[in-house]
Amino acid sequence: MSGAAGGGRSDLTVGTVPSLVRRLAIPASTGFLFNTLYNLVDTWVAGRWSATALAGLSASFPVFFIIIAASVGAGQGATVLIGNALGRGEPAAARRLVPQALLLALLVGALISAVGLALARPMYAVIGLQGEALGFGLDYIRPTLAGAVLFVLNAILNAVLTAQGDTVSNRNALIVGSFANAGLAPWLMWGGFGMPRLGMSGIALATLTIQAATASYLAWRCRGSPLLAATRVRALDWRPHGRLLVELLRQGLPAGLNLVLIGAGIFIITSFAGRHGEAVVAAYGAAIRIEQLVLLPTIGLNVATLALVAQNAGAGRFDRVVTVYRTGVGYGVGLMASGGVLLWLAAPWLAAQFARTAEVVAHVTTYLRIEVFTLCAYALIMQSVALMQGLKRPLFGLAVHGTRHFLAPVPVFWLLDVGLGLGPRGIWFGILLITWSSALVATGFALHYLRRTLRTATALAPPACVPDDA
Template sequence: MDSLSLTTQPIPTLLRQLSIPSSLGMLFNTLYNIVDTYYAGLISTEALAALSASSFLFFFVIGLAYGGTSALTALIGHAYGKQHFFLAGLIAKKGVALIIGIGMIMGLLGFCFASELLTLIGTEERYHALALSFIEVILLGSALFFANFALNSVLVATGDTKSYRNTLIFGFFANIVLNPLFIYGWGFIPSLGIAGIALSTVLVQMMGAAYLLFKSLQTGLINFTCKKHFYPDRRIYKELIRQATPPGLNMLMMSFGSLIALHFVTLYGYQAVAGYGIGYRVEQLMLLPALGISSAVLSLVSNNMGAGKMERVRQTLLYALGYGYTISIVGMMILWLSGKWFVAQFNPTLEVIQYGTTYIYVMLFLFCGYVTHFACVATLQGIKKPTMIFYVGFFRQILAPSLVYTLIVTYFELSFVWMWIGLACIVYSSALAFLYYTYTKLNDAVIASTPNG
């Protein structure tokens, strides 16, 4: 899709065109994770708990990638919207090189301290070795994850949400074949157990990165005609880091917030950890449309901001919230009717089913709050006003949950369900404040862009 289409076609049409492929891709990405969860459950309940613990730890490691890639999309989108294609290509090349470099460093650091980090988040001895065998393989392939994120950010800035979708669909089917192959072994391939799930993921990421590189080369923004275009540039890095820091820290805090939640969940036992891991993945399945919409919002807002069309920016947020709330209500009804069945498919243990179902039945009422957060983050990132993202993220992910979970679990010693009721209060209070702030910033920008503004 060219830059002119992103700044001239009707917003509702563009939202559908951009968000549907993105949502479909994320659907298969979540199904991918569900396949991993299914096979881990076949190994043992301890393996399922190990997968949950190590996955949350890895989400923390790759948190930096989100900030860098969303900032990269915004900066490329601004240049693309202004028809400054050489500058857009320069930003793309230097940004991709930086993000992959960070991925290599984060992966190596995580690998060196993986055992200590698993112990720190409360991983029990009975499944610590399993979690370690999984996370070590994943961390060695971190640069591939970062490469996929970075190359996709280049494509999203140009309005291409289909290429990443294609890699995720392919990855889902490849994972179905590779998981049992490496878990149980075949011929000269040894039986790797839970480490086989990790190896399958790394190989899928490698194939996805190769495809996305091919598609990025077709845009003209990425090419290898001049190696110096990939060299560090202080001005571009400074702007990229300035834009990436708030959302990057927000994602790190989101990942850290998951680790905080996991720490308190471990106090209820390893079956609670397994149930929480299943419930979390089922919940993510229903949030996919909202995540797809936020990806479309970032692309549309950054391009229209670059073209100086602020009224279209405001329309993008309005339509995104309307679509997101509608889809959330549908998702709530689906999970209310089928949540327990979903959890039971991954583990037959009654306690695990109870914990997973309890989590889902509370969290489904948070969907509209999450939609609000996703849309506001994408909008503020797109208009290059990301600072508040950090403050809201710190309150929602770190400060408030630490206090609330401590009171509920440690001080009052309440049951598992109250953890998530407390989280619901946090999510909606911060969502309302975030939405008010975002609208204020948009109105200011619209006024400033008018002839008399």
């Protein structure tokens, strides 16, 4: 049993695995749902201001995505290393990682702010934003970039809690933040009650205010967590430690690059969709929003698997690691199969909620009904990547996502769309083909690695004591 845990809820090496997976995954999925609603509110508020303001906000996504990628990468790297130290029964080593991870958050946040503010206008020029839309975009992204450190800081604070098995705190913060944003964003944007109209800057300031409040809450929860409640972090631990910082970067950088590759994949798909007109581009944009809602449970399972594998691998409990992976895959495939049936039946209605013309509705419906057969593959990929990340093999995910989002799409889409003349359906079938191929390879490799690791651990284990009177 982990020394940090002391038998409490932060010890993920004891207890039944399915109940632990549910305890971690359900709050995490709920939190991501409210985070999605949070982003929808910002989109709605900007759209109510004007179509040009919405264009400025939408064009800011690639720039904002850099902040998200850095935050996710830093958070996952910290989760793995802290969880692994707890599993080894070394709470002191886990505590030493906390200030180093927070220092890394400050460094990464400052770097993003400096580079982003310097390159914001040129990046918008590459996207093609100009005129009034450019002004709206800069009004939103400049305050957001200035506060980039808050996003990375919250990811690290949440990682400290997640590594101990606490996904409830971040869920609570996301729920409260979502409701707060629904009132704060329109108030700061449009003004009233003594507040001047801040326009797009108001949306950004609302987000930064909520991020700052979230950081205060998560820091308080971390301070009271089993890892930090008993012993204060020493002042000496705040001095930069080169080896620990490098290890955090080694674990976190590939995870952050995974998100960048996902963004590149979306760009490639959008480029092929653009060959068939605005209706297909609009349909793809609407369809992936619907798809993201269906995939929310798999994101929660991903968080659960990462934390559970990190602790149990650190404890040398590879038998439980196998059970975690099988449980996560079972839950993921079951949920996606059930969600796929509902998605097939509801596809026309859902398409009509996000699209206004019959042509776009038809394309959205077609995409969703093809994607129904892809959902289980996403669950397999996410669980395999989370498993390998938890085993401190972050380059595995980079290889999977690099192939799936960057190397494979262009030749496959060209063959099905252009070569065979299947049009948009060729693109959608190409996504299905690439995703299932990646899922099968990723799952096969993960199972092989698990079997090899389990055999090695068994061979190195000391022989069981035999009683003298046996």
